[in-house]
Amino acid sequence: MPNASDATAAGLRAPGKWLPLGAAGLLIVAIAAFPSLAPNPYILSSGVIVLNWAVLATSWNFVGGFTGYISLGHGALAGLGGYATGLLITKAGIPSFVALLVAALLVAALAVPIGFAALRVRGASFVIVSIALVLILLLVFQSWSSVTGGSRGLVVPRPFPGMLRPEHHRVFFFLYGGLLLLALATWWLLDRSRFGLGLKAIREDEDKAESLGTPTFAYKLTVFVVSAAFTALAGGLYALWFGDLDPVFQFSVLTGSYIVLMALLGGVRNLYGPVLGAIVVGVALEYFKVEFGNSPLHLVTTGLLLGLVVMFMPDGVIPSLGGLVQRLRKGEQSSIREMTAADLAEQRKREREGASS
Template structure:
């Protein structure tokens, strides 16, 4: 028992050190692109292409961490959180493109409107449970995207319609660096909020709902209020990421702000890293998004799949992601944070227990 505990602590320390080194490099390497760094002779460690990939990775850290609040901590598997991403993107986009607001003035309203919408639809939706809630939330995500694309006023699309919405480019020095660190700030906020939730009375109430909602109600937890609050909190963080994305990408439409695959990806990221944990969804987002970019041939390091054309690579990537989801749910249901953190180890008994826990 003592040896096992020592091994767990050692693996946890190794995991934390490696994670800290990777995070430090990812945060500090972009500074090599500054003029002062180049004048000092520091080698360029990143470029514009790296900035784009890194910003996407960090964006999914926010999305997966936000989903974890309602899906991992509360236990309600929401499949429509992309609606909040789109609402945040269009809130910022409309205020900038139509009302001529400055970006930094428009951005705070993105999480506010996303949270208000989540509270509004959450009151009826969160009375459902299990697959009923999952399907209903998915329907909301699809419906909001269709409404945004098809709402007209006097024959003119309100939100740009199928043509989308073009935003003026935000005039700021080192634009890629600015939006990368802005998205990192949103990720830090999402992780900090998760940390606070897990250590608060509010978080204990959400965990009680996840474990047994009827028992939680008996001991005095206002389950409806707690669930709606968690849903709104997740929506606010997701909307914040959407608001940043709209100005960073300059162009938004239904395809890039309400993509259904984002729902699946953020859930898989949380599952891969470890639901109900602080850093699990973030770790899962980094691993899975890099895998997606790698399989899609977007990373500098790539390989040719035998008998697969370049046009078919995205399809193969989706197949691999589907298989990965099955493997994670069955064999690593607690995520890589738990597995590589030393709390569990690969053995026949571990695989048997995982199969037993994930079977009906």
């Protein structure tokens, strides 16, 4: 009879330790080296923006990757994190990084009623509800100008007032790098856990998961809150780094769309998929802005990219490449034929004989 070791080898796709750890090592080296290698402050600031996207896409992937719920509203959660951080500093006088943490907790708390309402629906309905969240918050933050500054925006004081701009970028690059590693470590931990397996079961067939005893709603809500907290941290860090918030940019459906594109491009079922997607799309967005300015060309190109990904690599780049490597290594496999009781007895007999010889 096969044992658990056989199962791990052949049956269970244990995510393994060495590949993710090796990739994490590479990522740490890249994060540590980039500020020294960046030729000018603009490239360094672009690096901060790309890391911001990487944290946002990884945070989104807690919900999108594990449960399959496609949220276009995560831009709004980042916006809430940014505004909450800014308002806690300017209105309540709380120190910058304490405000950042408190803001993330507040957004996580707010994610409970939001998730409670939004996660009751599935598929396209959930997508629409998530878009509605963005639009509602945009109206609220534009209209409530006595608190939020409305369309004039909100100026967030810098946490390091005397620091020169290049050093400011360098510090925030490392802060974003640390946050990204924390988000990745949390995702990895969940991916290996029983809770993560339950979430993946929801992605595959929610009713079936429920019928096996998984409290699907509680699972979805929990992971939504975790996702919201990380998203809010990214948004709050952006507020501290950029120093100026405008509701039109903070509560934009486009932000959520970019996040989804990044995660889909890299691969939502993979730990590093959203990071890879964020690097590709984030760099492309910066390039298009420099090349084409404020023209809509970057939107057209991004839309085309999304179309190509959905058509040709629906699982994303990393899983597609992984599948290709697997096919090259193992070759084509024959179909799995059903076995009769006699076939099975014969096979087990052969296995026993093989084991004893």
